[in-house]
Amino acid sequence: MPLGSQSIRRILLVIPNLGFGGAQRVFSDLSKELGKIYEVFECTFNLNQKNEYPTNNELISLNVQGGNSLLSKAISFIKRCIALKKIKKQYKIDCTISHLAGANYVNILSRHKDRVVLCVHAAKKPDKNITGITGFIEKMFLVPWLYPHSNRIVSVSQAVKEELTGGFGLKYEAIEVIYNSFDNEAITAKSMEPIPEKFKIIFNHPVVITCGRLVLQKNHSGLLHAVSIALEMTDFKLVIVGDGPLKTELLNLCKKLGLNTYIEGKTEQISDNFQIYFLGFHKNPFSLLKNASVFVLTSNWEGFPLAPCEAMICELPIVSTDCPTGPREILAPGGPPLLNINLKNVEYAEYGILMPMLNDLNKNGSEFIWAKTIVDLIENKELRLEYGFKGKERIKELDIKNINDKWGKLLMSI
Numbered sequence: 179m180p181l182g183s184q185s186i187r188r189i190l191l192v193i194p195n196l197g198f199g200g201a202q203r204v205f206s207d208l209s210k211e212l213g214k215i216y217e218v219f220e221c222t223f224n225l226n227q228k229n230e231y232p233t234n235n236e237l238i239s240l241n242v243q244g245g246n247s248l249l250s251k252a253i254s255f256i257k258r259c260i261a262l263k264k265i266k267k268q269y270k271i272d273c274t275i276s277h278l279a280g281a282n283y284v285n286i287l288s289r290h291k292d293r294v295v296l297c298v299h300a301a302k303k304p305d306k307n308i309t310g311i312t313g314f315i316e317k318m319f320l321v322p323w324l325y326p327h328s329n330r331i332v333s334v335s336q337a338v339k340e341e342l343t344g345g346f347g348l349k350y351e352a353i354e355v356i357y358n359s360f361d362n363e364a365i366t367a368k369s370m371e372p373i374p375e376k377f378k379i380i381f382n383h384p385v386v387i388t389c390g391r392l393v394l395q396k397n398h399s400g401l402l403h404a405v406s407i408a409l410e411m412t413d414f415k416l417v418i419v420g421d422g423p424l425k426t427e428l429l430n431l432c433k434k435l436g437l438n439t440y441i442e443g444k445t446e447q448i449s450d451n452f453q454i455y456f457l458g459f460h461k462n463p464f465s466l467l468k469n470a471s472v473f474v475l476t477s478n479w480e481g482f483p484l485a486p487c488e489a490m491i492c493e494l495p496i497v498s499t500d501c502p503t504g505p506r507e508i509l510a511p512g513g514p515p516l517l518n519i520n521l522k523n524v525e526y527a528e529y530g531i532l533m534p535m536l537n538d539l540n541k542n543g544s545e546f547i548w549a550k551t552i553v554d555l556i557e558n559k560e561l562r563l564e565y566g567f568k569g570k571e572r573i574k575e576l577d578i579k580n581i582n583d584k585w586g587k588l589l590m591s592i
Contacts, residue, residue, distance in 0.1 A: 206231030392422030400536025490569030
């Protein structure tokens with residue numbers, strides 16, 4: 179990272195919480211790197227969730243809980259703005275960098291004498307969680323009215339930048355694209371660690387693996403439909419790493435589809451008689467990735483997803499939905515980032531395989547396309563090795579050293 183700006187000495191990083199999540203991990207990585215040059219403080223709305231990404235920088239809590247009703251949410255929002263402004267004054271903050279929408283709005287409205295930088299981690303329009311009156315207010319008023327009052331906006335992908343400019347009317351020159359970064363060396367080292375002894379029996383077979391929270395965004399239900407068809411064509415195991423609120427629903431779907439399922443922490447005895455393995459959260463998923471055959475991402479929307487990039491570092495071939503946004507920029511860089519957002523068939527891109535969305539399964543037959551592609555890749559060792567090699571080379575461009583240089587230059591320019 180370049181030498182720090184002489185006018186910026188104290189930086190405050192703000193995020194709603196530090197639980198498990200891609201944005202939280204990016205927040206933590208940036209905090210560590212900025213802390214090597216600047217005096218850095220971290221801030222969350224409250225400490226209800228455990229800090230899963232601790233650093234050596236001081237962590238401050240606004241101690242303001244969220245609300246349930248529209249009125250209580252509005253009151254909490256105002257309290258957070260007031261509390262954050264006090265912290266900016268108290269700590270004499272020169273620059274405040276916020277991550278995720280809730281923190282971005284509070285950051286702008288609590289401006290003191292600090293420069294304000296907003297980090298946008300995902301496209302808003304395809305996000306099915308942004309609904310109702312609060313979603314309407316966010317899309318129609320908060321983003322187009324508040325974001326222009328920042329000093330700089332950082333988007334995690336070119337496609338997110340294009341949505342902000344084309345969809346919300348923000349100025350193109352006010353937005354800087356800085357991709358999420360990866361410590362390639364550290365991930366490679368962790369991938370070489372042995373997998374837990376009890377799981378080795380799974381990897382005696384070809385393994386299709388996915389990593390991510392069990393939430394609507396990741397569309398594990400679409401994946402299970404596709405895998406149930408693929409398992410009729412060839413033998414392999416599906417490993418799902420991660421946990422989340424949809425776990426029970428997904429287990430019920432496995433039962434409905436007739437898939438024999440292992441659940442870590444619940445099934446008494448592991449064996450290779452199961453077809454689906456729910457392994458929960460793992461501190462080191464990289465050793466599992468390194469021993470798998472294929473990585474799949476079936477998301478309905480993203481920003482710039484971490485999991486497929488980490489799998490590429492572990493030399494896994496990637497099969498991913500061409501969802502908004504991120505996968506196309508990772509696997510087919512250089513072209514328009516939203517070129518084939520309504521992809522109807524398989525696209526063998528330069529660094530991985532882009533696929534149709536797994537929505538409206540019975541209407542577009544995408545689950546059959548996915549099933550055949552997974553089977554073809556499992557049975558084509560040469561193609562797997564080719565994509566594995568190319569993917570690892572691609573992610574070298576996103577190494578933490580290269581990305582941090584961009585952050586350093588941005589801070590020197592505001």
